[in-house]
Every structure is written in structure tokens, then in C-alpha cells.
Amino acid sequence: MNTLLDNIKTVFPNAEVWTQRKGLYHMSIPKEQLVTLVTHLKEVEGYLHLVQLTAVDWIEKNQFQLTYILNNPNKRIDVMVKTFIPRDNPTMETIHHLWEQAATYQRELREMFGIDFPGSPRVDKPFILEGWDNIPPYRRDFDTKKYAEETYFPRPGRETHDPKEYMKKKLYPDEI
Amino acid sequence: MSKSDLEKRTVMSPDGEPIEINPLQDYFCDARPKVHEPVLPIFEKFLNWARSESLWVLGFGTGCGAIEMRPLMTPRFDAYRFGIQWRPTPRQSSVFIISGYLSVKTLKRVIRSYEQMQNPKFVIALGSCTINGGMYWDSYNTIKRLDHYLPVDVYIAGCMPRPEAILAGFEKLKELIRQGKGEGANLYAKNFDWYKANQKKIIKDWDMPDYNW
Numbered sequence: 001m002n003t004l005l006d007n008i009k010t011v012f013p014n015a016e017v018w019t020q021r022k023g024l025y026h027m028s029i030p031k032e033q034l035v036t037l038v039t040h041l042k043e044v045e046g047y048l049h050l051v052q053l054t055a056v057d058w059i060e061k062n063q064f065q066l067t068y069i070l071n072n073p074n075k076r077i078d079v080m081v082k083t084f085i086p087r088d089n090p091t092m093e094t095i096h097h098l099w100e101q102a103a104t105y106q107r108e109l110r111e112m113f114g115i116d117f118p119g120s121p122r123v124d125k126p127f128i129l130e131g132w133d134n135i136p137p138y139r140r141d142f143d144t145k146k147y148a149e150e151t152y153f154p155r156p157g158r159e160t161h162d163p164k165e166y167m168k169k170k171l172y173p174d175e176i
Numbered sequence: 177m178s179k180s181d182l183e184k185r186t187v188m189s190p191d192g193e194p195i196e197i198n199p200l201q202d203y204f205c206d207a208r209p210k211v212h213e214p215v216l217p218i219f220e221k222f223l224n225w226a227r228s229e230s231l232w233v234l235g236f237g238t239g240c241g242a243i244e245m246r247p248l249m250t251p252r253f254d255a256y257r258f259g260i261q262w263r264p265t266p267r268q269s270s271v272f273i274i275s276g277y278l279s280v281k282t283l284k285r286v287i288r289s290y291e292q293m294q295n296p297k298f299v300i301a302l303g304s305c306t307i308n309g310g311m312y313w314d315s316y317n318t319i320k321r322l323d324h325y326l327p328v329d330v331y332i333a334g335c336m337p338r339p340e341a342i343l344a345g346f347e348k349l350k351e352l353i354r355q356g357k358g359e360g361a362n363l364y365a366k367n368f369d370w371y372k373a374n375q376k377k378i379i380k381d382w383d384m385p386d387y388n389w
Contacts, residue, residue: 129317130281131381137316145314151378152320155308 004045004077012037027081034083035093038068042098047072047079050098053105055113059140062087064115068095085115094120112138182383206385209365212295220356227270227296228353231346234269235262236289239276241302241336248339260346266292271349274326276336277305279317283325284379290326291389295361298329298353300345303336310335324374327360327367 005017005025015037016028029037041047047070056065061084068081085092094117096103106117111127114136126132135142148154168175184198200206214220237245248255249262263269266289278286290297301322304310309320322328329352332345352358364371368387376382 126381128279128281130284131379133380142316144316147316148309148314148318148320152309152318153324153374154313155321158308158313 004079007045008037008040011040023077025077025079027079029081029083031083031085031092034066034068034081035095038070038081038095039098041070041079041081045072046074047077049073050095050102051078053095053102053109055109055115055138057087057113057138057140058084059087064090064113066092066109066115090115092117094118094123096120112136114139179383200385204385204388206387208368208387209291209361209389211362211365214356224353224356224358227358228350229259231258231260231271231298231349232263232269233260233271233273234266234289234293235264236266236272236286237275238278238282238286239274239303239305241273241275244302244336244339244342245273245275248342253339253343255343255346258343258346258350266290267294269293270296271298271300272326273300273302274306274322274328275302277303277310277312277318278322280319280378281317283319283375284384287325287375287379288384288388291387296358297361298349298358299326299360300330300332300342300349301328302332302342302345303334305335307331307333319378325371327363327371329358329360 005019008015008017008027012029012033014030014033018026020026027037049071051069051071052067053069054067056067058065063084064087066083066085070079070081071077072079083092090113092115094102094106096106096117096119103121103123106115106120107123107125107127109115110117110120110123111129111132117123129137134147137144137147182199184196186194186196189195233245235245237243245262247253255261260271270293272286272290272293274286290299299322301307305312305318306322306328309315309318312318313320319325330345330349332341334341337345349358372386
């Protein structure tokens with residue numbers, strides 16, 4: 001299946017490609033060329049199925065990683081296309097013209113990570129967080145435990161044990 | 177119903193006259209709930225017996241516990257033989273089973289459904305998520321204590337409780353009702369302001385009347 005990687009390398013010299021295992025390939029490409037690459041994969045190489053569109057928050061590098069997982073149903077091959085976008089005012093081109101269901105993923109990313117996809121249908125409508133007024137909750141600088149304790153009336157008396165220490169104390173009380 | 181349907185607007189009547197409508201006032205009754213005192217104790221006792229033998233459950237699965245309702249209502253466990261049956265609308269039902277975790281978005285729908293149910297009404301809370309958040313104790317979108325938002329009659333602990341446990345919970349609820357302790361609706365009316373304040377604290381885009389029934 002190196003023909004795919006060779007083809008991609010020829011058409012997109014900027015793309016970085018590597019193999020994880022048989023049937024799973026990775027590609028990394030600058031943000032501007034991503035939609036072109038995904039279109040190429042869909043129209044030319046036969047990657048007809050969008051499995052998932054998701055994001056990773058690399059707070060140390062001040063970047064978001066967007067991952068588009070595509071699948072070729074005939075050859076049974078997955079391709080993970082990655083791109084990095086800056087964390088401040090993150091914006092990405094929409095791909096809902098290729099797969100309509102991408103609009104839902106993009107709406108979710110907009111809500112959970114604050115990544116904007118201009119032109120995507122209903123991207124500004126709340127998805128599950130109605131009336132959310134904090135920073136997007138999937139960002140790593142959002143302290144979900146602190147938020148939950150301040151907001152949702154924690155029931156007093158809840159004890160939390162470190163499982164390792166707790167089981168040591170319980171199973172081998174003499175050795176401590 | 178979308179949010180834009182709740183805004184004030186002018187519509188045309190069938191006769192061609194423009195009418196101004198304010199859906200929040202015109203389409204909902206927002207009178208506060210009232211506490212219902214028993215008329216005659218012995219008659220109330222008979223009513224309570226009748227209520228306890230005919231529990232109609234609202235078919236609203238809020239979380240993963242809804243999956244335990246299926247074996248419960250089908251022949252394996254057959255809750256119907258205890259006078260428990262599932263109904264499609266809030267108007268027809270008297271028991272609300274909060275089955276598992278509640279997200280803020282679902283809580284809003286739960287409150288609307290609960291307020292639409294007719295008195296007397298009872299709430300059964302399934303699973304540890306309704307007690308203290310359970311495994312979602314540090315979640316940004318899951319409520320922790322259901323009794324801050326709705327009056328709860330019976331808690332059934334477990335994650336998830338088996339249908340046998342739910343049947344035992346129903347038996348407990350029947351006992352409470354027969355003893356005249358199923359006073360959730362009155363409790364809600366009595367502490368209405370406290371419940372509303374808690375609900376509004378976490379539902380930030382409150383776009384319904386304070387009491388919609």
C-alpha cells in the first residue's frame with residue numbers, strides 16, 4: 001500500500017506521511033492544504049467514509065491538533081490526517097461540503113474546544129451545553145473538578161482514597 | 177420548539193388581523209403550585225391506598241438506567257403485575273423515575289416534565305449518580321444531588337440497580353404512600369423558591385416560565 005503514500009508524497013510535497021501498521025497510515029499537513037488533501041483522498045483515492053473528526057489540546061505547544069480519520073471501505077484502510085492550528089482564536093476551514101455529518105462534529109468542536117468553523121451549518125447553536133458561559137470545557141486549562149464543586153452542590157462526606165495506599169493498608173496492615 | 181418560538185411576535189389570525197402574542201404568557205400557565213391539604217383523613221387514607229396500587233410511570237429515560245426499565249416492564253420481571261405501568265406523557269403519569277445521571281440539558285426537560293405531571297406525584301431516583309454524582313462526581317455537566325432540584329421520595333442505590341432492586345424500591349414507595357409520606361408535590365410547592373433558585377443557578381439560559389404545567 002505504499003502507492004498511496006507515494007502518491008500523496010508526490011501530489012503534496014508538504015505532507016508528512018508514515019505508517020503505523022498494516023492498514024493504518026498517518027499524514028500530517030499544514031492547515032492551509034488540509035481540505036485539499038482530504039478532498040483528494042475522497043475523490044481520487046476512494047476514502048469515502050469520514051470516521052471521526054476530533055481535536056487534541058497541546059497546551060504546552062499552544063496548539064490544537066485536529067485529526068480527521070478517513071476509511072476506504074473497499075480496501076479496508078484507515079488514514080489519519082492531522083493538522084495543527086494555533087490555540088489563540090482557533091479557526092479551521094469547514095469540510096461539511098464533503099461529508100454532511102462533519103457539521104455535527106464541527107459544532108461539537110466549536111462548543112467543547114472553541115474551534116470555529118466559519119460557514120458550517122448551525123455551528124453557533126449550542127450542542128449539549130446550553131447557556132455555557134465559561135471557557136470551553138475540553139480545553140486543558142479548564143479545571144472541571146473545581147467547576148463541578150463550585151456549581152453542583154457536592155454532597156459532604158464523600159471520601160476519596162488513593163487505591164494503592166488504601167489496598168496496601170487493607171491487605172497488609174502489618175507491613176506499614 | 178425552538179427558542180425563537182418563545183419570543184414576542186405578531187401573527188396573522190385566520191381573519192387576516194394581526195395579533196400580538198407573547199408565548200411565555202399566552203401559552204403557559206405560570207401560576208405557582210399550591211399545597212394540597214387532605215380533605216378528610218380517612219378518605220385520604222383510602223385515596224393513598226388507591227394511589228399506591230396504581231403507579232403510572234413516565235417513560236422518560238434520562239441516563240443509562242433507562243435500560244433497566246425494559247426487563248422490568250417485560251415478562252421477565254413484569255412490573256405490571258404490581259400495578260405499575262409506563263405511560264407516554266407527563267399528564268398521565270404519577271411516578272417519575274430519574275434513571276441515572278442527569279446532564280444540565282436533560283435537567284431542564286426533566287423539570288418541565290415534572291411540573292406538567294399532576295398531583296400527587298412521586299420521584300424515584302435510580303443509581304448513585306442521583307445521590308452524589310457517582311462516577312460523574314467531577315463532571316462539568318452532570319448534576320450531583322437530585323434532591324436540590326426535585327423532591328425525591330425513594331433513592332435506589334447501585335450502579336446500576338438491578339430490576340429486582342427497582343421492584344424493591346417500588347414496594348418501598350408504595351409503603352410510603354400508604355403511610356401518607358408521599359408528599360413530594362407538596363414539598364415542592366412549599367419550598368418552591370428554594371428549588372427554583374437552585375434550578376436557575378445551573379440552568380443559565382432559562383427560557384421558560386417559572387412554573388409551567
